[in-house]
Amino acid sequence: MAMTRIRVGLLPSAVLMAGTMPAPKIKDPETGEIATDRDTGESLYTVTAMLIEDGRAEMMKVTVPQSGIPEGITPGRPLRPVDLFATPWARVFNGNLSDGVAYRAAALELVQ
Template structure:
């Protein structure tokens, strides 16, 4: 499967929705886990602004890379973001994944 690295160095990102567990199977309610580590996968919606364009991205992130205190509006740094094109049953899209979502404090921003 193709993995496309995403350069987030010139982007501004902030939490649009607090993290929630990623559901692997909607019928059974099974929660997704990271295939390599077994960590629970979380979904973090972020407002991603680059070159004057803003979009809401849903990022899949291992629970170990998501602080518990992320709240809506928190500016964040995104680590290890990749995009994966997907296609299933005639539908297609791009899935985004990150290694970590880290709050940016006022001290870090200065």
């Protein structure tokens, strides 16, 4: 079953601020295997960012391929996501349903 991907359009006034340094996205915690892009095989990284839009702030984890991570990302640095998509997900683990939204961008750009 294909997952639904929804293109995310941010308001021009929206600010995305890096909260963490990019970290490798771990596919298997037991082996430490890093997740890779299904199509390109490129290593994936996650950046936890704060989205500030219309007076609201929300933490979001954005997955980005290694080539889409610019030099100079530091916590607090304003970012602009390129081709941001949201994928709703749900899974049952130990009888409990957990769900959320996974965010994926082709790249992050530093905002000057």
